[in-house]
Amino acid sequence: MGSAEAWIKRDAEVVWHGFTQMSTYADNEPVVVERAEGRELIDVEGRRYLDAVSSLWVTTLGHRVPELDQAILDQLARVAHSTMLGNGNRVVVELAEALTPLVPVRRPHFLFAADGASAVEQALKIAFQFWANQERPRSAYLAFGDAYHGDTVGSLSLGGGGFGTDVFDPLRFPVLRAPSFAQDPSLDAACAMVDEHRDELAAVVVEPLVQGAAGMLLAPPASFARLAEACEVNDVLLVCDEVATGFGRTGTLFASEQCGVSPDLLCLGKGITGGYLPMSTTVANDRVYEAFLGPDLSSRTFYHGHSYGGNALAAAVARRHLELLADWDVLANVRDRSQQLRRGLERTLGRHPAVAEIRLRGLMGGIELSPPTGGLRWGRRVSGACVRRGVLVRPLGDIVVIMPPLTVTEVETDRIVATVSAAVDEVCTT
């Protein structure tokens, strides 16, 4: 044990936190978690925080779910990990079989990795080699303004930049950039670009329904159906990055379903293990997969694979997680709590002078604040005020992200609404 202050000091002494300026880390009241119960994180001093950011969008059913804990323990008694390179593992086969009827991909094959960025990186390379294998080389990608696909150099190149990552611009390969969902929710400009560049484009990469890291920018389902149609007509591969939207977050198991879209490649991560262990996967449809078949050791092989891809403990918890999503009818809760959240936020903040817009799809939400001048750091300060009230959120600039676990209760949802609106009142009085 020890005081939170002592732990923060020890933390800052040895840990380098992502997306965090370490010289001021300790001054920004970080929470040092020791354990959790349900949807609450408990810090080193025993203080409780409702995890309203789902531990950066990964937690679905909550923490320490007995059934998920048990799935890992059972697998631990068999084997924790064995390689997927040239060999198999029973629980990974079972997971892929369980996912097969659920993913919106035709006759899917699953290439497992550990992070969302790796799943996107794999999709990029697969799309590139798909064309190379057919001796029709193509190397251009179409991605969207404000997109976020992860932090490795390939996924960063697809991303729209921002978050202080501009320093890496010289490392990023160029992509065709369609307008962000905020500028063109119809995606008409993107469709026109697909028509125009059909002979160069290896793939279009898109976050269906919600550009998450951009601050929950929304576009209607029909826009994605049109984009998929443009890809189909022009024979360009479609990659859907559902790392954030997958596994129930938007009210259906996958956002592509709501759009009536079946991508050639689908990237999954974050919620795949319910937030327990790092796992991601790139799902290829039959057409893409079959383009890689050929003689043993031939150049058609996909020469790519991560050491921990298809980790058995992660696969075991991911497989059990799928059963629980169905058994507990979690999607119904997502839809009910989403309505409740929308009503609550509209009622308390809908006409608040400090709020520019409230955006919500399922349990993926953002409240965009409108500070009268720059440099007020409202997003950071409102989030800080929420944390002090026992609700853990994390902003994206001046957007307060609301991303509770999918099993969030009615009472907890009211608590989130009351806390956020009190925090906005406290911070944003001008």
Ligand SMILES: *Cc1c(COP(=O)(O)O)cnc(C)c1O
């Ligand atoms: C979080 C995210 C990623 C990156 O996933 P990591 O596991 O953080 O590498 C990729 N795409 C989208 C849409 C995401 O939200």
